[in-house]
Amino acid sequence: MTSAGSAGSTAAGDAAGSAGVQSVRRAFELLELIADAGGSQGISQLSARSGLPVPTIHRLLRTLIGAGYVRQDLSRRYALGPRLIRLGDLADRSLGAWAVPLLTRLVEATGETANLAILEGGEVVYLAQAPSAHSMRMFTEPGHRVLAHCTAVGKALLAGLPAEEVVALVTRTGMPALTPHTITDPDALLAALAACRAQGYAVDDGEQELGVRCVAVAVPHPGTRTAISISGPPARVDDAAIAAAMPVLRDVAAQLARHFADGHAAP
Template sequence: MPPDTSHKQKTGRARSGEAGSVRTLERGLSVLSALAQSGEATLTQLAREVNLSASTTYRLLETLRQQGYVEWEEHTGLFRVGLLAYQVGAAFSVRSALLSAAQPQMQALVDDLNETANLAVRHAGEAVYLHQVQARQMMRMFTQVGAAAPLHCSGVGKVLTAWLPEEEVLRLLGAGPYPAYTPHSLTGYSALTRELGLVRAQGYALDDEERELGVRCLATPIRDARGDVIASLSVSAPTSRFPKRNIPEMLERVRTASQGISARLGWTG
């Protein structure tokens, strides 16, 4: 009996298919980029621009149109960038605007307090650090940009969760129990919802050695023009430099910075 080669054949076909899919994606993105640069164009113009046949270009445009990335006007025969492509670009624009608005406020805050400042947003079920301005202290808090923090036991995570509907909180975090990073971590759903209610009421969140012993963090919300909480600004420091009696003073300065960022994003509340 000849050896069974069906597994190898399937693997080969899968790899070939994957390569073809990547090539199609590359071509589709090149068509979309060309369309964005020209503003509007006919099929013939786009095919010439991307150096593809008219039939291939049409298939790519039709797929993009069905997905909402491209629009076609029948009476002129012109293709334009669609609403979904605009929404993707707008998301990048919002993040770019956030970083631009945050940098001067964060630098001023660090110059004032000489403690590390962090900017975070929520991504799925985690808080992700977008930007950091480090203090000049010999012993300073450092978080790598792009690193994630748990929502239930970080200052930024609590802020980014506190203004969400309860069903959304339950969807993101579940009903618990949650991981305990230190003896101070909140691990139960009831305790967490009480904490989030307190965050909403007082307008800030405190990570009181909940994620790492010996570290205290205070976080405040950043709002967009509609008043939605889209990010969180935090200052973290060793508990030896950030005792609880300093919370009111620290809060005033961090809140002023976060309100300044929000104002630059269009929030007037």
């Protein structure tokens, strides 16, 4: 039988635990918002975007600064801290390693190079690749960073963001023309992203590199901003090849989403 005193103590402990969990969630949300802003953000903007009062944000940021996960720059804006570098590097390597078998399945099904990428700080970062056996194929080293507006994986990921976030992102990063086919106008990009959402996939038709055509789908998991793609020369990655590849691309993306949801370390 539980006494009133112990019951009260348990309830207080539960409340404290819930508050602690909420604080952890809010701290991670602030880190995500700083990352979404390109790596630094003012406290008023963090308050507006998170809906949290400034005193609460101050308290959370002081804790994160003390742990090295956030720092305050000379302009008094809050930036991602150096301790996140090690965590990010380890997470990227771990994710890339266990995704390779699934990417290999894509290569076996399509014959083309398969990639896994993530949207990070406004840029696309390639985490893993399974190369095609063809002598003419795409070479993208894991860790390579590219701008989002000119890649299939980037457009697949941008298509899941609100228009105002997309415009803010490309305004910050710029939209340089890497080839004559690169989209360099924000309105044209928004139109392309609407087409991506309608068809369920994104295509880079020589926009990032001449002679390379890519098709990508986003991994359907809200907690990650990842996408997978296949790439090769336009003669092989034509519309018929894209249509044939879509079932396996979507199935592999769904498998990745399930592993993210379950917190698995390996497929």
